[in-house]
Amino acid sequence: MVIVQRPDDVTPGTPAGDARAAVVTGLSLRAAARTAEAQIDPAAYLMSDEASAFMALGENYTRHDTVKHSSREYVRDDVHVNSVEGFNSRVRRTIAGVFHHISPQHADLYFHEIGFRWSQRIVTGQVVRKTRNGRERMKTMWSRVPPALQLLQVFRAATGRQMRRSLDGGIIVKSAVAVFG
Numbered sequence: 001m002v003i004v005q006r007p008d009d010v011t012p013g014t015p016a017g018d019a020r021a022a023v024v025t026g027l028s029l030r031a032a033a034r035t036a037e038a039q040i041d042p043a044a045y046l047m048s049d050e051a052s053a054f055m056a057l058g059e060n061y062t063r064h065d066t067v068k069h070s071s072r073e074y075v076r077d078d079v080h081v082n083s084v085e086g087f088n089s090r091v092r093r094t095i096a097g098v099f100h101h102i103s104p105q106h107a108d109l110y111f112h113e114i115g116f117r118w119s120q121r122i123v124t125g126q127v128v129r130k131t132r133n134g135r136e137r138m139k140t141m142w143s144r145v146p147p148a149l150q151l152l153q154v155f156r157a158a159t160g161r162q163m164r165r166s167l168d169g170g171i172i173v174k175s176a177v178a179v180f181g
Contacts, residue, residue, distance in 0.1 A: 021087070042060060044062065047067075095110075109170070123141070
């Protein structure tokens with residue numbers, strides 16, 4: 001399950017918003033609902049396609065709109081799932097080009113890293129582009145946050161914690177107090 005928060009503002013310097021992905025085992029409505037409850041605020045505006053699991057999940061949120069891909073509808077006013085599809089595309093490209101393979105037991109860790117990279121972008125401006133049928137539309141241009149500035153966010157999350165690698169490659173939080181030396 002992929003959750004992409006769209007930015008409220010598209011002025012230059014605005015952060016991209018969060019992107020999160022989680023492995024849902026079993027593909028049942030109950031498993032998807034548990035994952036969504038842990039990740040999405042009930043006051044959120046949910047946009048999805050017409051998949052039955054998302055239609056049922058949408059009842060738990062303040063507002064839910066869908067696009068009907070089966071009717072060749074991909075965008076209606078501000079409603080679309082292009083952000084999620086863009087994130088899914090980034091996951092596929094990252095696996096093919098960087099990781100080459102991910103194990104199911106560590107898939108969440110890979111998805112967290114890809115989500116972190118997605119969230120470390122800022123708006124650099126907007127340009128007018130023409131669609132295939134000649135209509136003009138505004139396209140938001142993005143740029144990466146420099147790695148030195150990304151470290152600030154990493155350190156904010158690590159402040160006051162001592163973390164170690166586990167034998168299987170995960171992370172163990174040893175204590176709430178960081179010890180150096």
